[in-house]
Amino acid sequence: MDPTHLTISELRRLLDERELSARELLGLHLERIEAADTDVKAFLRLTSEHAARQAEAADRALKEGTAGPLAGIPMAVKDVLCVKGIETTAGSQILRGFKPPYTGTAVQRLFDAGAVMIGVTNCDEFAMGSSTENSSYFPTHNPWALDRVPGGSSGGSAAAVAAGEAVYSLGTDTGGSIRQPAALCGVIGMKPTYGRVSRYGLIAFASSLDQIGPFTRSVEDCALVLQTMAGHDPLDSTSANRPNDVSRSLHDGVDKMRLGVPREYFDVEGMEPGVRAAVDKALHTLEAAGAELVEVSLPHTDYGLAAYYIIAPAECSSNLARFDGVKYGLSEQDVQNITEAYMKTRRKGFGAEVRRRVMLGTYALSSGYYDAYYLKAQKVRTLIKQDFDDAFARCDAIVSGTSPTVAFPLGSRTQDPLSMYLCDVLTLGGNLAGLPGISVPCGMSEGLPVGLQVLAPQWREDVALRVARAYEVASDMRVEVALVD
């Protein structure tokens, strides 16, 4: 099989047995990118020289027997994770040209394990969006249907893995930005528990929600990449000092596990019948593999979107205050005073959706509205978390669709922000409650991939991965590479 279609563990065997060198593997991926990325546009920037140095080091380590678990495997990084000396812009014009003076912890841990970084992937500006159309550079195209979106905000990272341009990639998930594009591109994507992975070096969007996670072609690969990145980091005080044991029950199967089916997640607005049918079939597969399906209720589901669209914009308006045209990035210098400099720089540097969210968040936090909006949303967040606590008292994990729809046509939702926000209706609860969640491909609808979401209690990535792995085995699922002649 073409090496650009393989998983990390399969490629590692080839590398260990010297059937392929890391340099050769890198070359094959660069060729694939050259062939496919003029159509897909997953990458904002390639880092070929950087990758060549890492591949050479990997080949040496493989020869000397000192290779780390990810040695020689080409990967891609979303444009919100700082890598020293490599332009990182959060998909925004306001950071054009910014070269971070340091590398973030999650990426550094992968580098230390031998990773070969091949490029920087496209995303919605500051990770705000569900289609990657809010990138200030260009939209990314879904490798399964080039006239459709890859999902977002980590659309470039999902599309790169789906198109065989990278073996795995990193994204970030604030309301569904890993799981939803994973579903729409037919790959695996995981958002860890809030606090599992250090965010040092991540350009912040909404600090009480953001997490970094992987896109991969197998559940085993997902566990490996997560395990490598996870764990306490003194440089991020929100990273938890907890046992890092996400892989411990990966192959235990679902026999006798109780899987919660929240009826509210099957009746959401805009749920496509084809998606529902594919998810129902996946639930039957899990049941046939020995799981017990139990009905659970998440009664505040209808309020999740409203709470999220106060909390996330409020936090973004605060986080994005740092983009002032003084320390880095775009700067409007032809001004009379500092306030004018701020206002001109930010108007010019931020795109329409980012400005809309900064405005919304500022309004929700402003004097006279704080109690009615921000405080209210935080209280509703408590109710939503309580819903999940109650559900997990009755089941080990919650299963549902990841996105109510398959990939939609480019341009079809950009004029109506609320219709775009509804893409995240099944994923954002996991962020509000801090839960780990994974999306695995579970068939097709209208010729496009559908995702099955597994949510687990906080710190129980092992449970989510175990269910996902059991589904992968029971359904004989293999992530396919799209856009192959």
Next chain:
Amino acid sequence: MPLSPEEVRHVALLARLGLEPGDEEIYAERLSGILQHIDRLQELNTDAIPPTAQVVEVAATLREDEPRPCLTQEEALANAPAAVDGFFRVPSIQEEA
């Protein structure tokens, strides 16, 4: 409730976002639509519910306050749009007396 043009201008100033022709109308329309959806939160009685600001139970960690290596001045200023004599350069922040 829809946002008035005055409110839009007030919030834009708070957010330090300049307004260009047409912006006020776009913000008023788009934000009002989103706020209309958000207003459904008022249906819920949350008088007895505590707010959640932080969702996992992580205790604040302390560390020894020891000097560690950090960015050099050159590194810290490398991305600055304007720097002079080792400082970030900014437009004047005070009117001349």
